[in-house]
Amino acid sequence: MAPAIDSLLDVTVFTRVATAGSLSAAARELGMSLAVVSKRLARLEDRLGLRLVNRTTRSLSLTEEGSEFYERCVHLLGELGDAEEKARARQQGASGLLKVTSTAAFARRQLGPLIPHFLERYPGIRVQLDVSDTVADLVKAGYDVAIRFGALPSSSLIAKRLAPNHRVVCGAPAYFAKRGRPEHPADLKHHGCIAFGDPPNPEWQFEGADGATVTVRVEGPLTTNNGDVAHEWALEGGGLVLKSIWDVGPDIEAGRLEVALSHYRVPAAPLHAIYPHTRGVAAKVKVFVEFLGEELRAAYRWGGGGRIKAEAAD
CATH class of the missing domain: 1.10.10.10 (Winged helix-like DNA-binding domain superfamily/Winged helix DNA-binding domain)
Structure with missing residues (x-):
């Protein structure tokens, strides 16, 4: 045949x-x-x-x-x-069902509020947003695009940088009042640190003013696979957490969380839109990625040193 x-x-x-x-x-x-x-x-x-x-x-x-x-x-x-x-x-025409996956924290604080505005601009598109801190296989799971922090996991995927992303170690004022503040990354061994992720990452990396890299294996009584839970524990004074400024920025600005080790830099993990490597990327994916890039770059506000900047940053 x-x-x-x-x-x-x-x-x-x-x-x-x-x-x-x-x-x-x-x-x-x-x-x-x-x-x-x-x-x-x-x-x-x-x-x-x-x-x-x-x-x-x-x-x-x-x-x-x-x-x-x-x-x-x-x-x-x-x-x-x-x-x-x-x-x-x-x-x-940019139409059809768009399947998106993201971490729970970023979906709740950023994607959730933005997607209705995206649909106003592109009424022919329907969005299915799945939230999980587990990194899914885009092709097997049938996702059109994933929103992730950090490096590209596979050469079979395309990564489009959406916006910068600083990460900070932070904790509630009540925690610092009780346990004091670390002055050096090595001091974190004597603090209650909240590791999270799937699997949780207990190794936190820092860069000093001289460019030297310090990696600390943190410990603490609280560990979770969910970033939102780790965030809530930090707000309740349960320990220090290493989080993206996208997640904790509003709490730092409001004084609910404070930055520790601000004179040390945590290696950045830029925000990317990731999608399968195909010959022709669907219009619904293209317009979604473009929309997110515009909105998130305009919303990005971080001046380092524990300060939120009022103006947009690139």
Whole structure:
């Protein structure tokens, strides 16, 4: 049995021969050699067990079976053309279901409020937002795009940087009143630190003013796979947490959390939109990524040293 793509090409050749009225005219229109057109037509007839065309040295005509088959082929190719046009229009029109995955904290504080505004701009799109701190396999899970912090996990994916992201060690004023403040990353070994993630990451890395890197393995009585829970524990004075400024910025600004070790830099983990590496990225993905980049860069406000900046930063 011939592969479907070969069968379709044979059918295309046959319909062009029937329309053009000769093998040579069909060959010119298709950009094929006369020998290839003749071979494909003969192969189609052999596969069907039917003579489709009566050929002489001067003329070509369809047999009765050929005429009937021709009508069906024209209908088939017309349906295929319509399907391609609809797909093209869908691509250009930015419509359909957009499946997005993100961490729970970022989805609740940033994506959740932004998505209704995105849909106002693109009413033909529907959004399904799945939240989890577990890194999902985009292809297996069928996601169109993931919003993640940090490095690109796989070369089979495309990462589009959306906005900067500083991370800070912070805790509630009540915690610092009781336990004091660490002056050096090594002091964290004597503090209750909240590790989180799936799996939780107990290794926190810092860079000093001299560029030297310090990695500390933190410990504490509280560990969770959920960033939101870790955030709440920090607000309640349960310990220190290493979090993205996207998550804790408003609490720092309001005084509910305070930054520790502000003279040390935590390596940045920029915010990315990640999507499968395909030849043609759907319009719904393109416009969503562009929208998020614009909105998040405009909203980004961090001056370092525990200060929130009023102006936007790049």
